[in-house]
Amino acid sequence: MARASDASYRLHRPRTFHECNFGFAPLERGWPTFTAAHYASTFAFDAFAGRDLTPWNSRNYDPRSGWRHLKPAADPSLRAGVCSLRDRGTTWSVRRVGPFVSYGNYDWWQFSGRDAGALADGALRGGASAFIVESLIGAVDADGAPLPYPPLHLHHMHLLPAAERLRFHYNVSAPAGPPVGYLNNVVLERHGEWNHLGSTPVSSEAEREGYGRLISSPLDFDGELNDARPRGSPPLTWYLQIAVRWQPATAPLVPISVYNLLAVGPVTNGAQATFERYFWVPTAGMWLGVYSGALGGRAGRMLYLKPHAHMNLLSKAWVFAKATPEDVLTPAVVHALAAPRVAADTNEQGTALLRLDHKSGGLDLGDAALTVRGAEAAVLRRGVRPACVLLPNHLKVNGPTAGWYDRAPNISCTAWQFAPRERFTVVALLRFCGNGAPDDGAGRCPPEPWRAAGEAPPPALPMHLEIFLFYELPYATALRRSCYGFVGVQYELPPGFGGKSRAGGANRSSVAVVPGAWRSRELRESCSNFVPQRAPSSSSSLRVRNVVSWLAGSQISQP
Numbered sequence: 001m002a003r004a005s006d007a008s009y010r011l012h013r014p015r016t017f018h019e020c021n022f023g024f025a026p027l028e029r030g031w032p033t034f035t036a037a038h039y040a041s042t043f044a045f046d047a048f049a050g051r052d053l054t055p056w057n058s059r060n061y062d063p064r065s066g067w068r069h070l071k072p073a074a075d076p077s078l079r080a081g082v083c084s085l086r087d088r089g090t091t092w093s094v095r096r097v098g099p100f101v102s103y104g105n106y107d108w109w110q111f112s113g114r115d116a117g118a119l120a121d122g123a124l125r126g127g128a129s130a131f132i133v134e135s136l137i138g139a140v141d142a143d144g145a146p147l148p149y150p151p152l153h154l155h156h157m158h159l160l161p162a163a164e165r166l167r168f169h170y171n172v173s174a175p176a177g178p179p180v181g182y183l184n185n186v187v188l189e190r191h192g193e194w195n196h197l198g199s200t201p202v203s204s205e206a207e208r209e210g211y212g213r214l215i216s217s218p219l220d221f222d223g224e225l226n227d228a229r230p231r232g233s234p235p236l237t238w239y240l241q242i243a244v245r246w247q248p249a250t251a252p253l254v255p256i257s258v259y260n261l262l263a264v265g266p267v268t269n270g271a272q273a274t275f276e277r278y279f280w281v282p283t284a285g286m287w288l289g290v291y292s293g294a295l296g297g298r299a300g301r302m303l304y305l306k307p308h309a310h311m312n313l314l315s316k317a318w319v320f321a322k323a324t325p326e327d328v329l330t331p332a333v334v335h336a337l338a339a340p341r342v343a344a345d346t347n348e349q350g351t352a353l354l355r356l357d358h359k360s361g362g363l364d365l366g367d368a369a370l371t372v373r374g375a376e377a378a379v380l381r382r383g384v385r386p387a388c389v390l391l392p393n394h395l396k397v398n399g400p401t402a403g404w405y406d407r408a409p410n411i412s413c414t415a416w417q418f419a420p421r422e423r424f425t426v427v428a429l430l431r432f433c434g435n436g437a438p439d440d441g442a443g444r445c446p447p448e449p450w451r452a453a454g455e456a457p458p459p460a461l462p463m464h465l466e467i468f469l470f471y472e473l474p475y476a477t478a479l480r481r482s483c484y485g486f487v488g489v490q491y492e493l494p495p496g497f498g499g500k501s502r503a504g505g506a507n508r509s510s511v512a513v514v515p516g517a518w519r520s521r522e523l524r525e526s527c528s529n530f531v532p533q534r535a536p537s538s539s540s541s542l543r544v545r546n547v548v549s550w551l552a553g554s555q556i557s558q559p
Contacts, residue, residue, distance in 0.1 A: 010206040010207065010208055011204070012203060012205075014136050015092070015243075016144035017083060017085065018143070020083030022082060022094075022096055023081050023083075024080065024096075026076070026078075026079060027080050027097065028056055030079055030097075031080040031097060033057070034080065035052075035054045035057045035060065035113065035166070035169070036052075036053040036109070036111050037051060037168075038051045038053060038107065038109055038110070039051075039110070040105060040107050041108075045272055045273070046273045047272070048066025048069065048070065050070050051070060051072075052071060053073055053075050054074070055072035058070070058072070060166070061168070061169055062170065062171050064172045065172045067169075077099065078099070080096070080097045082094065082095050082096075082118040084118075084122055090133060090134075090247050091123070091247075092244070092245045093122055093123065093243070093245075093246065094118070095118045095241070096241045096242075097239060097240045099142070099238065101235050103231070103232065103234075103235060104232065105227070108155075108225075108226055109224065109226070109227075110224050111223045111225075111240060112168050112220070114162065114166070114218065114220055114221075115218040116218075116219045117242055117244040119215075119218055119219065119246065122246075123215075123246045124215070128248065128249065129214060129216040129248075129249035130247065130248060130249055131212030131214055131215075131251055131253050132212060132244050132246050133212045133213075133245055133253070134205065134206035135159075135204060135205055135206075135243065135245070136204040137157040137223075137242050138152075138154050138157060138190060138202065138241065139154075139239065141237070146202035147202070149192050149193075150397060150401035150405060151229045151233075151401055153192040153225065153227075154192045154195050154225055155191070155225060155226055155276075156190070157188075157189060157191075157221075158188070158189050158222050159188040159242070159244075160185060160219060160221075161185065161220070161484055161526045162218055163182055163183045164181040165182050167182050167184075167220075167222035168222065169181075172269045183486060183524045184262075184524075185484040185486040185526060186486075187213055187258065187484055188219075188244070189260075189468060191308045192406060193406035193407055193408050193409070204243075210254055211256055212254075212255065212256065213256045213257075213258070214481065214529075215528045228401070229401055254472060254476065255476045255481055256303060256471070256482060257298075257470070257473050257483040257484065257527075258468060258470055258471075258484050259467075259468070259471065259485045259486075260468055260486045261424065261426070261469060261489070262350075262464075262466045262488055263277075263279060263465070263489055263490070264521060265277065265279055265348065265349055265351075276462070276464075277350070277464075279345050279348065279351040279465075280344070280345040280460040281432070281462075281463045282432075282459060282460045283459060283461055284432075285355050285356070286315075286355070286369045286429065286430070286431045287354065287355055287356065288354045288356055288375075288429065289351045289426075289429075289463075289465065290325050290337070290351065290352045290354075290426070290427050290428075291352070291426050291518070292323075292325050292423065292425040293488075293520040294422065294423050294520050295423075295485075295487060295520075296485045296523055296525045297420045297525075298485075299417075299473070300473050301415075301416070301418075301472050302413070302416040302417070302469060302470070302471050303471055305319065305411060305413055305468065305469055305470065306468045306470065307390055307466065307467050307468070309392075309409060309428075310406065310464060311392045311394055311406040311407070311409065311433075312433045312461065313431070313432060313433070313463045314409065314428065314463075315372045315428075316372050316389070316392075316428070316429045317390040317426065317428035318380070318386035318388070319386055319389075319425075320384065320386050320387060320426075321387040321424055322418075322422055322423060324423050324516065325337070325518065327384070327425070328384045328425055329380065332363060333354070336363035337354055338512055338515050339512060340510055340511075341354070341512065344460075345460070349493065350490050350491075351463075352513050356429075357369035365378045365379075375429050376429065380427070385414070386414075388413040388416075390409045390428075391409055393406075394406065426465060479529070480529060483526070484525065484528075485523070485524065486523070487522070488522030488523070489520050491514070491519070492514040492517030493511060493512065
């Protein structure tokens with residue numbers, strides 16, 4: 001297997017954009033659609049007990065949502081500015097907002113806005129299209145130097161095709177329903193474990209030479225950021241920055257498309273953590289996590305894969321192509337998932353969770369579940385071959401923010417060429433690192449750094465196991481098309497399960513998986529297209545491939 005980053009993904013030394021004159025203006029004028037909120041702690045975040053830093057945009061919040069009831073707290077010191085900078089035949093478009101000041105306590109900063117990359121008056125002027133070839137999204141200091149994790153954790157930074165509503169503005173249509181009017185089909189994303197790779201400084205993310213993500217409309221933005229330092233830390237001043245490097249769509253680049261694959265549990269209005277689409281993993285024991293669904297209606301060839309997961313819970317994960325859970329899990333595990341059992345997570349129905357190291361639903365692996373190797377042999381059918389394997393990764397940081405921190409997982413993949421509506425399955429072994437359990441000789445795993453020494457872990461911790469699949473469409477180069485899709489999957493409960501709870505969501509005190517009933521509940525796709533003025537010649541780099549041979553794999557080669 002080759003590392004996913006070998007296929008197309010590249011890291012570059014970041015720029016500080018010191019040449020830029022941002023022309024900062026008061027926030028209401030500098031970025032009129034921008035919204036910002038602050039929550040002093042995770043508890044305040046979940047309860048919507050926060051400050052609205054842009055109250056002039058509060059009318060955009062759904063009146064039934066918690067965001068509409070944030071405390072107005074406009075900050076006149078906040079400014080926003082834009083810069084455009086030529087770079088080797090391409091153009092950087094940079095938007096910067098701030099200054100923000102934080103004091104630790106794992107607080108939450110929440111942002112959204114239209115035309116995130118400030119491309120409407122540049123790359124996309126007059127209805128033009130453009131390729132995005134590099135990005136640097138996150139927090140910077142006053143000199144423009146990117147800030148790593150620690151101290152600042154990027155919960156997520158998403159740039160998406162423009163939708164009816166921004167995130168945090170969407171309709172809360174039903175107490176346990178999905179967001180309405182908001183699409184999570186990302187074009188660009190950045191998460192905390194990718195904000196500082198190994199011992200290297202924060203890097204920009206670039207495609208391999210000759211590739212780009214095609215867009216034909218301005219991009220929406222939503223993001224959340226945490227100051228991961230201890231409570232009462234000295235003030236830290238920083239700016240939010242969104243920087244993208246682009247080329248005109250006439251450039252002879254191969255368009256890249258993206259699928260965002262995610263298990264989605266029910267959303268409960270009034271509990272903001274459920275809007276993050278987490279699943280919660282108990283901190284005691286070894287657990288199996290499974291979700292499965294179908295891709296959208298487009299064929300493709302994977303270029304690379306980039307997951308988002310929380311390393312303090314991940315032991316090992318696999319992504320299986322052309323497979324259902326029944327294809328890759330042993331019959332004993334499939335039977336145990338289908339038997340009635342007590343739910344590990346009150347929002348379980350996206351990711352099915354099964355404890356492996358004690359009697360649970362008729363399954364007890366005994367000593368086999370004490371190691372990753374033993375559990376793997378017991379839960380996966382012999383001979384199954386994954387498309388990708390994920391292993392956890394951490395880095396020990398010294399100094400004032402000393403501790404172990406998430407880093408991007410180690411990834412290895414084989415070629416994956418998929419058909420329309422092809423099945424996929426994600427399987428993970430999950431165990432809280434901070435309990436000191438052995439891990440095939442690897443020793444004690446690091447706990448999360450913000451938990452005080454000697455403090456007992458909570459009963460459960462939030463987990464994401466999100467897969468960003470970057471791929472090339474057939475005919476993509478000739479037709480000049482990139483597509484961006486979100487596949488949110490759930491499993492089906494048997495009759496008699498899933499009554500209503502007092503909180504308004506579904507009652508998951510007892511769950512079971514209907515065999516074969518894994519569904520893509522939220523499937524959304526949008527495509528960007530560009531048609532050149534003149535048809536390409538047969539010798540052009542835009543020549544049409546034979547789609548039959550492309551799908552048969554005769555022209556497939558590792559990039």
